[in-house]
Amino acid sequence: MKVLQIDSSPLGEASASRQLTAAITDGLRKTKANVSVAHRDLSITTPAHLSGEILAAFGGADTSGNAELQKQLALGEELLTEFLDADVVVIGAPMYNFSIPSQLKAWIDRIARAGRTFRYTEKGPVGLVTGKRVIIASSRGSIFAGDTPHEDGWRHAMDFQEDYLKRVLGFLGLTDVEIVRAEGLGLSPAAREESIAKARRQIEQRFEAVAA
Numbered sequence: 001m002k003v004l005q006i007d008s009s010p011l012g013e014a015s016a017s018r019q020l021t022a023a024i025t026d027g028l029r030k031t032k033a034n035v036s037v038a039h040r041d042l043s044i045t046t047p048a049h050l051s052g053e054i055l056a057a058f059g060g061a062d063t064s065g066n067a068e069l070q071k072q073l074a075l076g077e078e079l080l081t082e083f084l085d086a087d088v089v090v091i092g093a094p095m096y097n098f099s100i101p102s103q104l105k106a107w108i109d110r111i112a113r114a115g116r117t118f119r120y121t122e123k124g125p126v127g128l129v130t131g132k133r134v135i136i137a138s139s140r141g142s143i144f145a146g147d148t149p150h151e152d153g154w155r156h157a158m159d160f161q162e163d164y165l166k167r168v169l170g171f172l173g174l175t176d177v178e179i180v181r182a183e184g185l186g187l188s189p190a191a192r193e194e195s196i197a198k199a200r201r202q203i204e205q206r207f208e209a210v211a212a
């Protein structure tokens, strides 16, 4: 089983989502004998914003003589290949300004490619990426989840992080998307510790049950 672990938090050791992606990957290692893990750190290798040049190259424009553009295109191909190659994709996704960090959005901009990961048909768009499992490690400072859809309605309305990820991945064909969440991390140091510990316990139990 090939696992792709993607981290997007720039906070290294201090990152909550990185603790969770690492725990999920360790959990996956326990479930099968033959698990290989590729790690993509988007805070180290951050793809450039889509530019006019990059978009023109997607459309077949000549890139010769433009070494920087060729480097960006090669990185995009690498990201796409490792994504398509994975059986399980583990995504560390902090909430930034109600959405995702731009490092992660830049990754999505490279993997959401017409003709490669989705295509348009007369009946509408069709996702081309099937048979993969996605586990998202969501971290956020405030609390957005609730037991009922209408509880704290305004907070739900401000969640453009988990919902966005589920929808954009679903658009590409990925419908097996699980979320492990640590939230309320900014409320107090104790709340942070408790929330991360709870998410870690969930991960442990989740994979113990599968491995058993």
Ligand SMILES: Cc1cc2nc3c(=O)[nH]c(=O)nc-3n(C[C@H](O)[C@H](O)[C@H](O)COP(=O)(O)O)c2cc1C
Residues within 6 Å of the ligand: 009, 010, 011, 014, 015, 016, 017, 018, 093, 094, 095, 096, 097, 098, 099, 139, 140, 141, 142, 143, 185, 186
């Ligand atoms: C630039 C920035 C923007 C943030 N925006 C939000 C936000 O809109 N809502 C929220 O609940 N938390 C927000 N937070 C808090 C983060 O989601 C929280 O610190 C989380 O732990 C970050 O993930 P990480 O620890 O893996 O880096 C923000 C943090 C930063 C640094």
